[in-house]
Amino acid sequence: DTGVSQNPRHKITKRGQNVTFRCDPISEHNRLYWYRQTLGQGPEFLTYFQNEAQLEKSRLLSDRFSAERPKGSFSTLEIQRTEQGDSAMYLCASSLGGQFYEQYFGPGTRLTVT
Amino acid sequence: EDQVTQSPEALRLQEGESSSLNCSYTVSGLRGLFWYRQDPGKGPEFLFTLYSAGEEKEKERLKATLTKKESFLHITAPKPEDSATYLCAVQTRKAAGNKLTFGGGTRVLVKP
Numbered sequence: 001d002t003g004v005s006q007n008p009r010h011k012i013t014k015r016g017q018n019v020t021f022r023c024d025p026i027s028e029h030n031r032l033y034w035y036r037q038t039l040g041q042g043p044e045f046l047t048y049f050q051n052e053a054q055l056e057k058s059r060l061l062s063d064r065f066s067a068e069r070p071k072g073s074f075s076t077l078e079i080q081r082t083e084q085g086d087s088a089m090y091l092c093a094s095s096l097g098g099q100f101y102e103q104y105f106g107p108g109t110r111l112t113v114t
Numbered sequence: 115e116d117q118v119t120q121s122p123e124a125l126r127l128q129e130g131e132s133s134s135l136n137c138s139y140t141v142s143g144l145r146g147l148f149w150y151r152q153d154p155g156k157g158p159e160f161l162f163t164l165y166s167a168g169e170e171k172e173k174e175r176l177k178a179t180l181t182k183k184e185s186f187l188h189i190t191a192p193k194p195e196d197s198a199t200y201l202c203a204v205q206t207r208k209a210a211g212n213k214l215t216f217g218g219g220t221r222v223l224v225k226p
Contacts, residue, residue, distance in 0.1 A: 102144050102163055
């Protein structure tokens, strides 16, 4: 299967701990996106990368959140000093960019902060 | 600010009972409107892209249409396996990097 993959699928952590999620996009896609989805809501944009450059960050992305995409391949999303309000599904998507607009999503990482 | 509203929030159908889901949007400079299907605990699965008013796309029992203010997803003779949350999203010309703005989704349950 050559779709978007995310690890881990589930993460339970205690408040105040740091967590890191990984996303591996479809190999030929140069754009990578992170979204957050809470129960009963649609996904909300967090940030996106064009190759290795992080080009936009949402206001939702507080300074406790950081994302990287070294060498324009996989990406990581780190949350420092987690809070209960960070509990959500974190979704990664990728696209070809240019005139190809469809984004393909991974299975998500479900974060529970206790 | 771009806004996307989906209705109804939930829909219960009998198998074979056709219905329509609505996605209304207020954006400046629509580039594209996207429909996704999401099963519980999974990521959204791409269904359709619509770019201009009057455009229609079909896939099996699903048909998506677009006007200047809204989009409809028609489900014809649904089966239980069509049960899912259907998400609508827009991209605007001014949105950096083609980010998507989603509606809240419509949860569809098809009973046999």
